[in-house]
Amino acid sequence: MTDRTAADAVTAVVTRRVKPGHEAAYEAALARLQADGAAFDGYLGATTQRPAPGAAEPVYTSVIRFAGLAQWQAFEHSERRAAFAAEVAPHVQADAVWDTHTGLEFWFSPPAGTVVAQPVRWRMALVMVVVVYALVALIGGAVAALLPSVPAPLRLLLTIALEVALLTWWLMPRLTRWLAPWIYPRARRA
Known part of the structure; x- marks a missing residue:
């Protein structure tokens, strides 16, 4: 990614509380959405942090990256994302918390391969x-x-x-x- 495209990239962090016992259904739907993401222009990928095994309240955090704001907005307002939200509604405890980052910490992108991503x-x-x-x-x-x-x-x-x-x-x-x-x-x- 060049400096210009890195500066334009949009990163969204999505957190969802999944109902206990519904993790498999949620993960299957999430896997389908992430596979479909490649069809969207500017999609740079997504990763998901799964809850610890046996967590009382399973919380999933996904990080989604797009090359630019227009591409992100196209995905955000797409029928595919709306269909995903409807599909997972019976499996989650509440609406997802969406947090699109544009603040200071995204100026400080971690080096490639960093496991701990918190800057000093x-x-x-x-x-x-x-x-x-x-x-x-x-x-x-x-x-x-x-x-x-x-x-x-x-x-x-x-x-x-x-x-x-x-x-x-x-x-x-x-x-x-x-x-x-x-x-x-x-x-x-x-």
Whole structure:
């Protein structure tokens, strides 16, 4: 995946509480949905964390990835996904909890093969402080020098827009890859 497609990728985390004794039916339906996912444009795959054997409340967590927002939305609103929801309704305790991530932690993608995917938070914060400080100092100063007649609130908006764009699509994907051994020092490789 290139930096550009990695920056555009959408990741959704779906959690469902399955009724005890209904795990096999739920897993069969889930396997069919994941197999059908390959037919959707931009589908990058899905993985599912199954509950511990004998769990009192079986909770399944699926991570679904699509190459972009349009592809994700096509899947999310598809007849196939709606049919899956109807098929599993008798087997689950409540509606699924859908969480589409676009936050800070997805700028810090773990290295390939990482088993423990939690970055060291203070290191993440330190990287962000250094990067944001540098961007504010450089871009803020450049915008102020280049556009002195533009009102300050408009210059601030332009500065923020440039900084967020650089962070999201250029700086953070690269820094994450370069600093991965430091951000994930205890990560084990599969």
